[in-house]
Amino acid sequence: MNLRSVELPRIGPPASLTLWLLAAALIGAVVHALASGAVDLPAATVVSALLGQQVGSDADLVIWTLRLPRVLLGVIAGAGMGIAGAAMQGLMRNPLADPGLVGVSSGAALAAAAVVILGERAMSTGGWAASALLPLTAFAGAALTTALVYAASRRNGRSSVTLMLLSGIAINALAMSGIGLLLFMGSDAQVRQFTFWTLGSLAGATWPGVIAAAAAVGVALALLLRKAGPLDALALGEAQAAHLGVAVGTLNRACVVLIALSVGATTALTGTIGFIGLIAPHLARRLAGPSHHLLLPASALAGALLVVLADSAARTWVSPAELPIGVLTALFGAPFFMLLLRRRAAQEH
Amino acid sequence: MLSARHLCVMAGQRRLIDDVSIDVRPGEMLALIGPNGAGKTTLLRALSGDIDAACDAVSCNGRPLRHIPAAELATLRAVHAQHQRSDLDYTARQVVALGRFPHHGGRPGADDRAIARAAMALTGCEAMADRLCSTLSGGEQARVHLARALAQIWRGTPGAHFLLLDEPVAALDIAWQHRVLACARDRAHSRMTGVLAIVHDLNLAARYADRLVLLADGRIRADGAPFEVLQSAALADAFGLDCRVWIDPHTSRPLLMAEPAA
Numbered sequence: 001m002n003l004r005s006v007e008l009p010r011i012g013p014p015a016s017l018t019l020w021l022l023a024a025a026l027i028g029a030v031v032h033a034l035a036s037g038a039v040d041l042p043a044a045t046v047v048s049a050l051l052g053q054q055v056g057s058d059a060d061l062v063i064w065t066l067r068l069p070r071v072l073l074g075v076i077a078g079a080g081m082g083i084a085g086a087a088m089q090g091l092m093r094n095p096l097a098d099p100g101l102v103g104v105s106s107g108a109a110l111a112a113a114a115v116v117i118l119g120e121r122a123m124s125t126g127g128w129a130a131s132a133l134l135p136l137t138a139f140a141g142a143a144l145t146t147a148l149v150y151a152a153s154r155r156n157g158r159s160s161v162t163l164m165l166l167s168g169i170a171i172n173a174l175a176m177s178g179i180g181l182l183l184f185m186g187s188d189a190q191v192r193q194f195t196f197w198t199l200g201s202l203a204g205a206t207w208p209g210v211i212a213a214a215a216a217v218g219v220a221l222a223l224l225l226r227k228a229g230p231l232d233a234l235a236l237g238e239a240q241a242a243h244l245g246v247a248v249g250t251l252n253r254a255c256v257v258l259i260a261l262s263v264g265a266t267t268a269l270t271g272t273i274g275f276i277g278l279i280a281p282h283l284a285r286r287l288a289g290p291s292h293h294l295l296l297p298a299s300a301l302a303g304a305l306l307v308v309l310a311d312s313a314a315r316t317w318v319s320p321a322e323l324p325i326g327v328l329t330a331l332f333g334a335p336f337f338m339l340l341l342r343r344r345a346a347q348e349h
Numbered sequence: 350m351l352s353a354r355h356l357c358v359m360a361g362q363r364r365l366i367d368d369v370s371i372d373v374r375p376g377e378m379l380a381l382i383g384p385n386g387a388g389k390t391t392l393l394r395a396l397s398g399d400i401d402a403a404c405d406a407v408s409c410n411g412r413p414l415r416h417i418p419a420a421e422l423a424t425l426r427a428v429h430a431q432h433q434r435s436d437l438d439y440t441a442r443q444v445v446a447l448g449r450f451p452h453h454g455g456r457p458g459a460d461d462r463a464i465a466r467a468a469m470a471l472t473g474c475e476a477m478a479d480r481l482c483s484t485l486s487g488g489e490q491a492r493v494h495l496a497r498a499l500a501q502i503w504r505g506t507p508g509a510h511f512l513l514l515d516e517p518v519a520a521l522d523i524a525w526q527h528r529v530l531a532c533a534r535d536r537a538h539s540r541m542t543g544v545l546a547i548v549h550d551l552n553l554a555a556r557y558a559d560r561l562v563l564l565a566d567g568r569i570r571a572d573g574a575p576f577e578v579l580q581s582a583a584l585a586d587a588f589g590l591d592c593r594v595w596i597d598p599h600t601s602r603p604l605l606m607a608e609p610a611a
Contacts (some may be wrong), residue, residue, distance in 0.1 A: 237434050
């Protein structure tokens with residue numbers, strides 16, 4: 001029999017093309033985001049500026065100082081949340097897992113808010129230690145909640161969807177009350193930050209922040225991509241994966257840490273932008289199929305694309321005012337989640 | 350050889366497996382029989398390396414399981430579990446290719462795909478290769494997972510690899526029950542695989558196995574050729590049956606007719 005003749009027929013574009021298409025769409029969205037805003041620039045100017053050509057000092061300022069850090073932060077945060085969502089769904093063998101829904105983002109936001117409000121003195125000393133403090137605490141908060149949800153949703157070596165979502169509700173409520181309590185103790189200016197932590201924003205993007213987030217998400221991305229094979233095997237169940245030689249305990253712990261790193265770093269800088277970790281992997285699964293070799297990178301690209309598009313819309317729809325990006329993602333994400341729940345219920349009966 | 354020596358498995362205060370010694374020999378098909386709750390699945394899990402506390406009492410090719418890394422063990426033995434996840438979004442072909450994971454560690458190569466196809470042919474899965482597992486019937490899914498287990502040890506070193514099957518025919522129609530057990534026996538004889546299969550139908554077990562091991566209350570009550578074990582008082586006692594055994598002149602295999610003891 002010819003080895004090539006009976007390959008898996010694919011629906012939609014070939015697998016590798018899917019990644020290129022998503023990447024191309026992302027580049028298009030980035031250029032569009034850089035071109036649009038209070039001052040509209042021609043796309044050609046943006047492309048020339050990105051290629052290092054002089055396009056005039058005003059356009060340079062707008063692109064390099066005002067818009068690019070923000071758009072890049074969107075790309076990094078979206079990629080981080082997309083891959084964290086895909087990894088979490090693989091880890092829990094459950095397509096409804098999302099770092100936001102199960103409270104990982106809130107845990108990170110609570111830890112970050114605690115640093116901002118309680119650790120004001122430590123932050124004001126400045127220096128690298130102070131700027132590293134925020135992402136590190138957010139990472140710790142995310143790691144703690146990921147481990148908590150993971151432990152709470154497991155029963156007899158299996159993860160239960162109901163337990164996961166219910167413990168997510170509890171953790172979200174707990175974190176929100178914690179953030180509320182901190183703000184009660186904080187100053188007026190800090191209270192205004194409440195919307196930042198709960199609804200998210202890319203407005204505070206700075207180059208140091210972008211670099212810190214890129215480092216954290218880059219590490220998480222690179223290491224999670226290497227777990228694609230074991231995550232595929234894990235889909236069969238923990239015992240079956242172990243029979244195939246997967247060190248299940250190590251894999252679980254590594255995924256928890258990497259998901260927390262990715263979500264913690266982005267949440268520290270963007271607040272909680274909901275539902276990206278849910279929608280991006282579903283979009284990616286539709287385009288690239290369930291195998292994690294393609295699903296993980298496709299989820300990262302889809303997440304980046306969604307966040308950049310959502311942020312462009314948030315900046316321009318009610319210009320000169322600005323919508324919180326989390327409002328937009330929730331507006332589309334929540335009905336999407338309801339749809340997934342209904343479809344799942346239909347499958348079960 | 351895959352062996353347990355003086356194996357005990359506890360669940361709280363209860364002894365699920367009580368001082369069991371058993372050898373799964375290469376080139377031999379062994380059927381593990383016994384009443385419900387006898388500890389058959391627990392014994393199979395202990396031999397698979399699933400039960401951490403049992404890893405000192407079980408050895409594979411002379412090495413205690415404790416000292417064999419998981420990745421290496423996966424190239425030496427394949428396990429077909431009784432229950433499989435039924436809502437998998439992978440195609441049958443992808444699931445069978447996962448059986449090659451210990452050998453490729455990530456993406457299956459052309460060789461792995463060819464092995465997966467050959468394994469699927471043995472359990473009659475070619476026609477459903479591109480269907481999602483979640484859309485297959487229970488029996489079809491069982492055959493897909495059997496093909497995965499076969500693919501895992503397809504090129505195992507003769508005499509040094511093992512296939513552990515927990516009720517492989519429970520969900521299958523009668524034709525596939527025969528085909529699957531015949532296939533397992535043929536792997537044992539032609540590839541020198543050591544096969545252990547848990548089988549409830551005693552006549553099927555006696556028809557295809559080279560050796561029967563009877564487990565009851567966590568202990569081995571009988572171990573030997575099918576004819577001896579079916580005739581043994583231990584079997585009648587373990588199941589509470591009145592048994593009559595004769596030889597099928599066509600296959601020369603023992604046949605059992607049993608009814609509950611008065």
